[in-house]
C-alpha cells in the first residue's frame with residue numbers, strides 16, 4: 001500500500017506536486033495519468049525517496065521509503081530505464097543490485113529469463129535497444145520480489161510481444177496481492193490493464209476512481225449508434241426520461257439511456273427501417289481528454305487545430 005498525504009514538491013517558484021492525498025491499494029493495478037508535466041514522475045520519485053517532499057508525506061507499507069532497511073525488497077521501481085551503468089553487462093547490473101539485498105545468481109537468472117534477456121545478458125547495457133533497456137529496468141524492479149511496484153511508462157519502446165507480456169505480468173503481480181502503480185500516456189493500454197485510476201493535472205488530483213466510474217462519470221458511458229433512413233420518425237419515439245439523443249449527421253444519431261434491443265423493438269413496432277444499431281462504450285481516451293482539457297500545460301498545435 002502507498003499512502004500519500006498532502007504531498008507537495010516545489011522547484012523554486014514551480015509547484016510540481018500540489019498537496020496530493022491518495023491511497024494506492026494492493027491487489028489491483030492503479031493507473032497514474034496526467035498530461036506532460038503534471039507531476040507524475042515527481043510523485044513517483046518522492047515515493048522512493050529520490051526527491052524530498054517540500055511538505056507532506058509518502059508512505060510505503062506504513063513507512064517512509066528512505067527509512068526501510070532493504071528498499072529493493074520493499075519497492076521495485078522503473079523510473080528511468082537509462083539509469084544503469086552502460087558498461088556493465090545486464091547480468092552484472094542485476095547481480096550488483098541483488099548483492100545489496102542478498103540476492104544471488106539463481107534469482108538473477110530467473111528474472112533475466114522472465115523478461116526475455118537471457119541470450120543477451122552478457123552484453124553491455126549501453127548496446128541495448130530502447131525496448132531491451134526497458135526489459136532490463138523491469139527486471140531490476142522485479143528482482144527482489146517487492147510488494148510494491150512503481151512503473152513509469154513501462155511499455156515505452158516495447159514491441160507488441162513485450163506489451164502483451166507486460167500486460168500479463170502486471171495482472172499476475174496484482175493477483176498476487178502486490179501494489180502496482182503504473183503511469184502511461186497510452187490510453188488504450190491503460191484501459192486494458194488498470195482497475196483504478198488516479199489522474200493529476202498541474203500537480204493536483206483531478207480524479208481518483210475505478211476506471212469504470214471514471215468513464216461513466218465523464219458523461220460518456222455507453223451509447224447506441226443508430227443509422228436509419230427513418231431517423232426523423234424514429235427519434236421522437238425513443239425520447240423519454242433519462243434518454244438523450246445526439247444527432248451526428250442526417251440519418252445517424254446516438255442514443256443514451258436505451259439499449260439496442262429496446263431501440264430495435266420500438267423501430268419494428270412502428271415498421272421503421274434500421275440500417276445500423278451499434279452499442280458503443282466511451283473510451284478512456286475521450287473521458288480523459290474531457291477531464292484534463294483545462295490542465296494541459298504543453299499543448300501542441302496542428303494546422304487543422306489552428
Ligand SMILES: Nc1ncnc2c1ncn2[C@@H]1O[C@H](COP(=O)(O)OP(=O)(O)OP(=O)(O)O)[C@@H](O)[C@H]1O
Pocket residue numbers: 011014015016034035036037038039040041042043
Ligand atoms: N528537477 C527539477 N527541477 C525543476 N523542475 C522540475 C524538476 N523535475 C520536474 N520539474 C518540473 O515539475 C513539473 C512536473 O514534472 P514531472 O516530470 O513530474 O511531470 P510528469 O507528469 O511526469 O510529465 P511527463 O508526462 O512529461 O513525464 C514540470 O513542470 C517539470 O518541469
